Amino acid sequence: MSIVDAAAGVFCREGFAGANIDLIAAEAGVSRQTVYNHHRDKEKLFIAVVRDLTERCNAGIFATIATFPDQPGDLEADLIAFAVRLNQNCICNRDGKFLRKLIQTEGERYPELFAEWREQGPGRTWPAIAARFARLAYGGHLTIDDPDVAARQFLGLVNAELQTTFMLGGTPSEDEVVQSATSGVRTFLRAFGKRPSPTSVKRHTALANA
Amino acid sequence: MSIVDAAAGVFCREGFAGANIDLIAAEAGVSRQTVYNHHRDKEKLFIAVVRDLTERCNAGIFATIATFPDQPGDLEADLIAFAVRLNQNCICNRDGKFLRKLIQTEGERYPELFAEWREQGPGRTWPAIAARFARLAYGGHLTIDDPDVAARQFLGLVNAELQTTFMLGGTPSEDEVVQSATSGVRTFLRAFGKRPSPTSVKRHTALANA
DNA sequence: ACAAATTTAGACACTCTTGTCCAAATCGTC
DNA sequence: GACGATTTGGACAAGAGTGTCTAAATTTGT
Numbered sequence: 001m002s003i004v005d006a007a008a009g010v011f012c013r014e015g016f017a018g019a020n021i022d023l024i025a026a027e028a029g030v031s032r033q034t035v036y037n038h039h040r041d042k043e044k045l046f047i048a049v050v051r052d053l054t055e056r057c058n059a060g061i062f063a064t065i066a067t068f069p070d071q072p073g074d075l076e077a078d079l080i081a082f083a084v085r086l087n088q089n090c091i092c093n094r095d096g097k098f099l100r101k102l103i104q105t106e107g108e109r110y111p112e113l114f115a116e117w118r119e120q121g122p123g124r125t126w127p128a129i130a131a132r133f134a135r136l137a138y139g140g141h142l143t144i145d146d147p148d149v150a151a152r153q154f155l156g157l158v159n160a161e162l163q164t165t166f167m168l169g170g171t172p173s174e175d176e177v178v179q180s181a182t183s184g185v186r187t188f189l190r191a192f193g194k195r196p197s198p199t200s201v202k203r204h205t206a207l208a209n210a
Numbered sequence: 211m212s213i214v215d216a217a218a219g220v221f222c223r224e225g226f227a228g229a230n231i232d233l234i235a236a237e238a239g240v241s242r243q244t245v246y247n248h249h250r251d252k253e254k255l256f257i258a259v260v261r262d263l264t265e266r267c268n269a270g271i272f273a274t275i276a277t278f279p280d281q282p283g284d285l286e287a288d289l290i291a292f293a294v295r296l297n298q299n300c301i302c303n304r305d306g307k308f309l310r311k312l313i314q315t316e317g318e319r320y321p322e323l324f325a326e327w328r329e330q331g332p333g334r335t336w337p338a339i340a341a342r343f344a345r346l347a348y349g350g351h352l353t354i355d356d357p358d359v360a361a362r363q364f365l366g367l368v369n370a371e372l373q374t375t376f377m378l379g380g381t382p383s384e385d386e387v388v389q390s391a392t393s394g395v396r397t398f399l400r401a402f403g404k405r406p407s408p409t410s411v412k413r414h415t416a417l418a419n420a
Numbered sequence: 421a422c423a424a425a426t427t428t429a430g431a432c433a434c435t436c437t438t439g440t441c442c443a444a445a446t447c448g449t450c
Numbered sequence: 451g452a453c454g455a456t457t458t459g460g461a462c463a464a465g466a467g468t469g470t471c472t473a474a475a476t477t478t479g480t
Binding site: 013014015016017018100101103104105107108114118122146149152153155156157159160161163164167168169183184187188190191192 | 223224225226227228310311313314315317318324328332356359362363365366367369370371373374377378379393394397398400401402
């Protein structure tokens with residue numbers, strides 16, 4: 001395991017102040033001196049860790065966004081599968097857990113560093129997801145006013161059941177992820193889905209609602 | 211300011227390991243020795259802080275749940291107002307912010323302590339909110355399958371726009387809270403609200419949906 | 421005003437951690 | 451096998467923090 005990987009784990013478990021360079025070195029399987037050779041001091045090492053996690057997580061998220069259903073066959077099933085992928089590959093995996101925890105615990109101590117994350121992360125991924133929803137709406141598969149809002153609500157819904165687990169730093173089971181995604185997508189489609197018109201493909205109807 | 215209050219602030223800012231008893235004493239306006247007189251050691255003090263926050267937050271949440279709209283005049287406006295109250299009085303206030311941060315940062319270090327919180331907090335408040343939604347559904351104002359799921363989705367929706375701010379430990383502005391609650395409730399009602407039947411009061415229709 | 425309880429300031433021992441230094445060992449490459 | 455670069459382990463100084471102790475000061479109740 002690389003030094004940065006080991007450091008990520010220790011920083012997450014112990015926090016910045018509690019993290020011990022000896023322990024990081026031991027978990028990385030190198031001597032303490034090597035840690036200091038590669039990264040001048042504890043703070044530089046921490047910054048390297050966050051940058052590394054941000055990059056890897058972003059890559060994963062964009063790769064997953066690329067699998068967003070464009071020409072849905074069964075929209076419900078496709079969205080559920082997408083939500084599950086997003087959770088399993090980007091949010092519940094090691095990198096996602098670590099990055100989330102570091103942001104929560106040390107975000108206030110390094111405003112510039114995490115402002116960077118905010119721009120590169122949510123600032124780029126949310127619009128990307130919103131664009132995919134806009135495309136579905138344009139194609140007549142959804143009825144959406146504001147794609148940005150819809151995208152954030154989609155994420156809020158499919159993670160609604162996992163909040164407590166996330167808070168405590170736990171990893172939800174595959175079952176829980178599927179459960180939450182399923183009920184989340186169902187609600188999402190009740191709000192934004194087209195009303196049952198199984199035949200028409202190109203009609204771009206807006207359903208008045210009150 | 212009491213010792214426990216000062217300790218809450220310092221533990222939140224610095225984390226458990228980084229918190230300094232001298233600093234806590236100074237912010238509380240007492241001598242270090244007094245801190246040790248009241249709370250045997252750092253860990254006992256930390257536990258006292260979490261217990262205190264949990265109690266106060268729970269009290270606030272239940273007080274706010276008591277204002278849940280039972281006989282809604284304008285359901286949308288009533289739910290938005292409720293969501294805003296919940297956020298302002300229980301989640302965005304000092305206690306809420308502190309408790310959330312302590313759970314996120316130290317949750318894994320004190321499993322029993324935070325298991326207690328989980329039982330007393332989400333374990334009791336979520337069902338309470340679900341019960342209020344069930345009542346609205348029973349009264350014919352909403353169409354809900356599973357009130358527990360609906361309650362969690364309601365919370366996920368009205369907070370959907372505030373996630374990033376929460377993550378970084380910030381406090382959303384009143385405007386942001388209202389914005390998020392408004393679009394969240396609108397979506398919630400699109401999914402669970404009764405379809406436009408402005409006259410009938412007691413008809414308990416279930417709308418098939420695909 | 422007096423006695424008991426509490427608080428205070430400071431000194432103190434102890435532990436832990438960071439970051440540096442250096443000589444010996446190990447590794448990679450030719 | 452030899453040479454340069456890297457790694458290693460250990461010692462080390464400096465600083466910071468915890469928790470204890472004590473004698474003096476202050477508060478509290480009566």
